[in-house]
Amino acid sequence: MRSVRAVTVTPGVPDSLRLVEDWPEPPPEEGAILVEALAVGVCGTDYEIVAGEYGEAPPGQERLVLGHESLGRVLEDPTGTLQTGDLVAGVVRHPDPVPCANCAVDEWDMCRNGRYTEHGIKGLPGFARERWRLQPKFAVGLDPALASVGVLLEPTSVVAKAWDHIERIGRRAEWKPMTVLVTGAGPIGLLAALLGSQRGLSVHVLDRNTTGPKPELVRALGATYHTATVPELDVKPDVVIECTGAPTVVLDAMCKAAPTGIVCLTGVSSGGRTINFDAGALNRELVLENNVVFGSVNAGRRHWEMAAEALAQADRSWLTSLITRRVPLPNYREAYAPAGEDIKAVLDFTQ
Numbered sequence: 542m543r544s545v546r547a548v549t550v551t552p553g554v555p556d557s558l559r560l561v562e563d564w565p566e567p568p569p570e571e572g573a574i575l576v577e578a579l580a581v582g583v584c585g586t587d588y589e590i591v592a593g594e595y596g597e598a599p600p601g602q603e604r605l606v607l608g609h610e611s612l613g614r615v616l617e618d619p620t621g622t623l624q625t626g627d628l629v630a631g632v633v634r635h636p637d638p639v640p641c642a643n644c645a646v647d648e649w650d651m652c653r654n655g656r657y658t659e660h661g662i663k664g665l666p667g668f669a670r671e672r673w674r675l676q677p678k679f680a681v682g683l684d685p686a687l688a689s690v691g692v693l694l695e696p697t698s699v700v701a702k703a704w705d706h707i708e709r710i711g712r713r714a715e716w717k718p719m720t721v722l723v724t725g726a727g728p729i730g731l732l733a734a735l736l737g738s739q740r741g742l743s744v745h746v747l748d749r750n751t752t753g754p755k756p757e758l759v760r761a762l763g764a765t766y767h768t769a770t771v772p773e774l775d776v777k778p779d780v781v782i783e784c785t786g787a788p789t790v791v792l793d794a795m796c797k798a799a800p801t802g803i804v805c806l807t808g809v810s811s812g813g814r815t816i817n818f819d820a821g822a823l824n825r826e827l828v829l830e831n832n833v834v835f836g837s838v839n840a841g842r843r844h845w846e847m848a849a850e851a852l853a854q855a856d857r858s859w860l861t862s863l864i865t866r867r868v869p870l871p872n873y874r875e876a877y878a879p880a881g882e883d884i885k886a887v888l889d890f891t892q
């Protein structure tokens with residue numbers, strides 16, 4: 542019987558990261574579309590899973606295949622949804638089995654009961670294996686020109702949802718945003734800034750780093766890079782997209798929005814840290830300025846398609862610069878160890 546190489550962990554067990562040489566070939570029950578892996582992106586969630594702090598193997602299994610940021614090439618699709626050779630990425634989240642009101646209409650990103658499953662994270666095998674399968678509903682085709690950068694589709698889907706929900710909230714009244722502030726210039730922050738610039742907005746990005754590639758990447762978007770604190774910025778943003786999860790930055794971001802401003806929180810804080818904060822002043826400002834603060838996570842099908850469109854329109858060399866390391870599969874451990882000025886590390890299945 543054929544097998545694939547797969548990067549796996551035993552969830553909950555630190556240092557259990559291992560390349561399994563003879564992982565089972567993906568069974569047809571996983572989906573009709575058979576895909577050959579090209580690349581898998583690594584993010585903070587992967588670090589947490591590798592550290593044993595997060596993650597859940599599929600029912601009845603001990604090990605979880607990692608990888609939720611995928612890019613592959615279609616080997617066969619008997620459903621005719623995609624053609625052999627097409628670039629494809631897999632939607633991360635699947636609806637819960639109940640299903641809840643949102644999952645019932647395939648808005649799995651808005652699941653209400655938490656019983657959804659996620660490839661490479663929660664109850665479904667990930668994409669860090671040489672071949673995987675998809676059902677057509679969870680397969681997103683990409684422009685053929687995106688072979689070297691299409692692995693950015695998953696993080697782009699997250700910011701496409703953030704922008705989609707910002708714009709839906711904006712429609713509660715007349716809405717002509719001019720300025721967006723993005724806090725944090727990691728992959729999510731930079732991609733949020735990209736989508737802001739594609740909307741013709743004046744984009745400001747705040748980050749602590751004064752060196753490395755981030756300042757230049759922001760300037761290349763025609764955006765302004767800041768290293769001051771949020772209160773020090775001479776900007777009144779109509780939109781704030783918070784991507785750090787750092788408690789002080791989150792609170793400062795909530796206070797920074799212009800009247801009728803919308804603040805989207807995307808960073809997950811670890812919790813347990815308390816800071817002194819005037820909740821009454823924040824409440825007063827939100828009420829008197831009609832501001833909205835909301836959280837956003839994951840992405841639905843339409844957001845994946847919006848993200849594929851945004852990547853196709855973006856400057857290819859700018860996107861390439863976001864991928865600061867490409868690690869061949871045999872050296873997989875290097876991809877799962879954070880390195881200094883990384884923006885995005887990618888596990889490369891083609892070398």
Ligand SMILES: [Zn+2]
Pocket residue numbers: 636637640641642643644645649651652653654655656657
């Ligand atoms: Zn649900």
